[in-house]
Amino acid sequence: SRIAAQTYAQRAAKHANPAAKALLETIERKQSNLCVSVDVTDRDEFLDIIDTVGPYACLIKTHVDIIEHFDLSLIERLQELSSAHDFLIFEDRKFADIGNTVALQYSSGVHKIASWSHITNAHPVPGPSIISGLASVGKPLGRGLLLLAEMSTKGSLATGSYTEEAVNMARAHRDFVIGFIAQRRMEAVGTSTDTNNDEDFLILSPGVGLDSKGDAMGQQYRTPKEVVTESGCDVIIVGRGIYGKGGNIDVQSVQKQAERYRNEGWAAYQARIR
Numbered sequence: 633s634r635i636a637a638q639t640y641a642q643r644a645a646k647h648a649n650p651a652a653k654a655l656l657e658t659i660e661r662k663q664s665n666l667c668v669s670v671d672v673t674d675r676d677e678f679l680d681i682i683d684t685v686g687p688y689a690c691l692i693k694t695h696v697d698i699i700e701h702f703d704l705s706l707i708e709r710l711q712e713l714s715s716a717h718d719f720l721i722f723e724d725r726k727f728a729d730i731g732n733t734v735a736l737q738y739s740s741g742v743h744k745i746a747s748w749s750h751i752t753n754a755h756p757v758p759g760p761s762i763i764s765g766l767a768s769v770g771k772p773l774g775r776g777l778l779l780l781a782e783m784s785t786k787g788s789l790a791t792g793s794y795t796e797e798a799v800n801m802a803r804a805h806r807d808f809v810i811g812f813i814a815q816r817r818m819e820a821v822g823t824s825t826d827t828n829n830d831e832d833f834l835i836l837s838p839g840v841g842l843d844s845k846g847d848a849m850g851q852q853y854r855t856p857k858e859v860v861t862e863s864g865c866d867v868i869i870v871g872r873g874i875y876g877k878g879g880n881i882d883v884q885s886v887q888k889q890a891e892r893y894r895n896e897g898w899a900a901y902q903a904r905i906r
């Protein structure tokens with residue numbers, strides 16, 4: 633597609649949303665389209681993994697609700713690592729409720745996600761009101777939202793007209809919706825209203841693994857080449873492929889895997905724009 637042939641730098645120069653622009657600039661500056669998903673429950677392990685993979689990642693994805701003994705000092709550490717290693721933060725909250733409720737979940741409670749997470753995501757299932765609810769909190773802060781247009785899991789219901797309507801919803805809210813969690817590009821999906829031809833949705837793709845085809849709970853993995861070169865996605869999201877099961881991580885091997893996925897993801901991008 634038109635967007636898939638452009639460089640991250642070209643897209644960064646044109647993007648109007650501050651979070652999307654910052655992500656594209658970070659990708660270009662670090663030559664990394666790797667997002668590491670840090671799904672561990674222990675605070676120290678969480679920070680150790682991020683400190684180790686930070687230099688190789690454009691984005692760190694969190695599930696802060698799984699962390700034991702969470703408090704906002706953990707977020708301060710995360711923000712220090714974000715500055716030190718030059719990555720953005722993506723809390724993978726998968727909001728899915730009415731506008732009023734998601735606005736409260738995004739701004740308040742224990743986690744105060746909007747105050748520190750550059751990017752978050754939502755299921756389109758409630759319809760457009762989920763976007764306006766989240767935008768009321770996130771837009772004034774310069775945040776960006778991804779809609780889950782597809783999922784990586786076996787038997788996912790996010791297909792066909794559901795995916796098409798997710799794309800239509802995003803098109804109507806391009807100031808805040810910066811792209812999709814999906815398995816492929818979305819330009820050709822839904823009803824295009826892109827008369828100025830300036831639509832640029834980022835495609836962040838989970839379900840990426842080089843050594844495994846899936847797990848015992850429905851996850852399905854593809855390679856960076858399949859995801860970025862063949863399916864045209866922009867960012868690979870890798871979790872266990874980098875740190876295994878967690879629990880007593882081997883820093884050297886985590887670093888090696890992060891570097892490996894970063895190199896594979898970047899080579900797959902270079903093959904795409906060539």
Ligand code: S5P
Nearest residue numbers: 669782783784785838839851870871872
């Ligand atoms: O469709 C999806 C959407 C997401 S955000 N499939 C996913 O796996 N994810 C998330 O990506 C999931 O919640 C997890 O945090 C990460 C994949 O982790 P891995 O260990 O399987 O690479």
